[in-house]
Amino acid sequence: MSSLSQKLTFIMEDAFSALDLPAENARVSVSAQAQGTQFQCNGAMASAKAARKNPREIAQNVVDHLKDSKSSDIFEDISIGGPGFINITLKDAYIADNVKELLTSERFGIASAPQGQSIVLDYGGPNIAKAMHVGHLRSSIIGDALRRMCLYAGYNAIGDVHMGDWGTPMGMILSELDLMKFDGEITMEMLAEIYPKASTACKEDKERMALARDATKKLQEGDGEYTKKWREFIDVSITGMKKNFDAMGVHFDEWKGESDAHPFIEGMINDLRDKGLAIESEGAVIVPVAQDGDKKELPPLMLLKSDGAVLYGTTDLATIMERKKSHNPIKIIYIVDQRQSLHFEQVFRAAKLSGIAPENEIELVHAGFGTMNGADGKPFKTRDGGVMRLEELISMAEKKAQTRLDEAELAKDMDEAERAGIAHKVGIAALKFADLQNNRIADYIFDIDRMTSFEGKTGPYLLYQSVRIKSLLRKAGVSDGIACDEFKVTDDDRALTLLLSELPSHFDAAMKNYTPHILCDYAFKLAQEFSSFYGNCHIISERDEVLKLSRLALCQQTYKQLSLILSLLGMEIPERM
RNA sequence: GCGCCCUUAGCUCAACUGGAUAGAGCACCUGCCUUCUAAGCAGGGGGUUACAGGUUCGAGUCCUGUAGGGCGCACCA
Numbered sequence: 001m002s003s004l005s006q007k008l009t010f011i012m013e014d015a016f017s018a019l020d021l022p023a024e025n026a027r028v029s030v031s032a033q034a035q036g037t038q039f040q041c042n043g044a045m046a047s048a049k050a051a052r053k054n055p056r057e058i059a060q061n062v063v064d065h066l067k068d069s070k071s072s073d074i075f076e077d078i079s080i081g082g083p084g085f086i087n088i089t090l091k092d093a094y095i096a097d098n099v100k101e102l103l104t105s106e107r108f109g110i111a112s113a114p115q116g117q118s119i120v121l122d123y124g125g126p127n128i129a130k131a132m133h134v135g136h137l138r139s140s141i142i143g144d145a146l147r148r149m150c151l152y153a154g155y156n157a158i159g160d161v162h163m164g165d166w167g168t169p170m171g172m173i174l175s176e177l178d179l180m181k182f183d184g185e186i187t188m189e190m191l192a193e194i195y196p197k198a199s200t201a202c203k204e205d206k207e208r209m210a211l212a213r214d215a216t217k218k219l220q221e222g223d224g225e226y227t228k229k230w231r232e233f234i235d236v237s238i239t240g241m242k243k244n245f246d247a248m249g250v251h252f253d254e255w256k257g258e259s260d261a262h263p264f265i266e267g268m269i270n271d272l273r274d275k276g277l278a279i280e281s282e283g284a285v286i287v288p289v290a291q292d293g294d295k296k297e298l299p300p301l302m303l304l305k306s307d308g309a310v311l312y313g314t315t316d317l318a319t320i321m322e323r324k325k326s327h328n329p330i331k332i333i334y335i336v337d338q339r340q341s342l343h344f345e346q347v348f349r350a351a352k353l354s355g356i357a358p359e360n361e362i363e364l365v366h367a368g369f370g371t372m373n374g375a376d377g378k379p380f381k382t383r384d385g386g387v388m389r390l391e392e393l394i395s396m397a398e399k400k401a402q403t404r405l406d407e408a409e410l411a412k413d414m415d416e417a418e419r420a421g422i423a424h425k426v427g428i429a430a431l432k433f434a435d436l437q438n439n440r441i442a443d444y445i446f447d448i449d450r451m452t453s454f455e456g457k458t459g460p461y462l463l464y465q466s467v468r469i470k471s472l473l474r475k476a477g478v479s480d481g482i483a484c485d486e487f488k489v490t491d492d493d494r495a496l497t498l499l500l501s502e503l504p505s506h507f508d509a510a511m512k513n514y515t516p517h518i519l520c521d522y523a524f525k526l527a528q529e530f531s532s533f534y535g536n537c538h539i540i541s542e543r544d545e546v547l548k549l550s551r552l553a554l555c556q557q558t559y560k561q562l563s564l565i566l567s568l569l570g571m572e573i574p575e576r577m
Numbered sequence: 578g579c580g581c582c583c584u585u586a587g588c589u590c591a592a593c594u595g596g597a598u599a600g601a602g603c604a605c606c607u608g609c610c611u612u613c614u615a616a617g618c619a620g621g622g623g624g625u626u627a628c629a630g631g632u633u634c635g636a637g638u639c640c641u642g643u644a645g646g647g648c649g650c651a652c653c654a
Binding site: 030445453535 | 613647
């Protein structure tokens with residue numbers, strides 16, 4: 001079981017091979033032309049040069065071959081267009097057979113990865129003592145979606161929040177507590193005040209900074225008193241983070257941080273020194289990672305500062321060791337701001353050079369994303385110039401959904417709790433979809449109106465269509481799978497039927513490039529196609545029993561797919577809305 | 578100075594990795610609640626894909642250059 005375009009590709013590959021044409025040119029895709037033809041293959045033109053033939057002639061050979069062969073009962077029409085496009089239209093009987101197969105397929109035709117392979121995903125990346133703001137949105141939402149996708153693809157996917165809990169900011173807080181002579185219970189509110197205060201003071205005053213550096217070093221060396229206090233405010237901080245992540249429905253399997261790599265660092269540095277990879281330079285310890293043929297001058301990865309303290313790159317490298325030991329993953333995916341691409345290039349090179357992550361054992365991927373800008377194209381700020389907190393954003397979206405619900409006739413018989421539950425699901429779907437539908441690589445404009453919009457290409461639209469189907473199936477008394485002995489395809493539902501078969505192609509593409517927006521796009525098209533079908537056709541009131549059953553099956557299949565994709569994207573469908 | 582990324586409709590974004598007439602949503606205009614949820618559907622207008630060359634049967638996509646924007650270049654994370 002696979003998508004129709006994949007099946008047709010197999011058939012086309014056979015035809016190409018039989019005619020001594022390169023099979024890799026045989027790929028069949030959904031037709032770009034809206035009307036008329038259903039699928040197309042562009043391989044004749046690609047093969048023309050090497051075969052020294054006219055592309056139309058090649059296309060004709062392929063078409064003749066296919067018409068002669070037994071697969072001819074598949075094609076309603078197969079013809080040549082333009083410079084050599086092979087256009088394919090399928091027989092309804094073949095489409096019907098395919099749907100029948102799809103209806104009983106557990107995974108919609110999506111292939112499953114070999115068992116026992118792990119992938120670690122590094123996303124979220126909140127910092128201790130800092131309030132989570134909209135900047136954490138992308139990493140969390142994209143990362144969580146990719147984790148769910150990897151899981152569905154059959155991998156043992158492990159999401160790690162990888163907190164910033166080990167750098168100089170920790171020393172800033174500890175030294176600030178010293179200066180305050182503080183000895184009570186640390187609260188979230190306190191932390192929110194202390195950190196910015198300490199950070200500013202350190203920037204302005206070199207001596208104050210020295211205190212922070214000193215405290216950082218002591219902490220990293222295992223000072224008892226500091227460790228105790230550190231543990232205390234880490235726990236407080238994590239409680240706050242969990243609140244935010246829970247509200248967004250972002251899940252982590254591990255709550256590790258930079259500090260968890262600490263036990264690996266000393267051994268790692270010694271090993272790198274022994275291998276001659278780590279060297280002293282200006283009092284610091286570095287790993288040169290430049291290679292012949294580099295276009296740019298790649299600075300070395302610094303492991304130890306001249307004062308002996310570790311850095312971001314040190315913990316990142318050691319974290320790979322830690323992950324290798326605990327999970328032995330085939331891949332580690334970092335969902336981190338694109339601006340850090342140089343840093344990851346350095347770490348990845350050092351990991352390969354040192355054998356910490358041999359190239360053929362662990363694949364290291366930086367799935368970077370663009371910077372979030374405000375409407376003016378500059379990094380996003382609220383109207384008063386501050387940073388918008390995540391909680392604020394979530395509650396804005398929820399409130400808008402609440403208002404929308406209060407206006408609706410439907411909500412009259414709902415109690416408070418049900419309304420709040422729906423408003424939450426709708427609000428979160430709006431936020432997540434607004435973010436996920438963008439290709440992750442490019443910078444994007446953070447538009448609060450778009451984030452909290454419920455019309456058009458939005459999360460709530462997808463929820464709405466799903467809810468409509470669910471309601472329809474409920475009224476029709478359909479609960480479990482519908483197996484159609486006979487499936488009837490008509491002009492009103494053919495487009496939806498064909499689209500339903502294409503999920504595997506889109507899932508594969510999204511996985512390959514780590515781009516959830518491909519799934520967003522497919523889900524939207526599917527919902528739109530369904531909505532059109534829903535508007536044009538009678539379903540429950542259809543008199544033709546075979547057609548009615550076929551259409552109910554289509555509804556259910558659409559619901560199942562939307563439900564799967566929404567869950568992969570981290571959205572929940574309410575019972576009604 | 579060196580390097581990376583970006584520039585597509587008024588706005589926000591797609592375009593299956595080189596394919597046919599570049600698609601969606603928002604906004605604007607016209608219809609549709611007496612069929613199963615109108616957070617919806619049907620239809621309309623809106624484009625020299627920043628610019629100039631090049632490669633190719635074929636370029637938004639690849640190569641070169643120019644302009645504009647963003648970012649990064651060892652003791653922050």
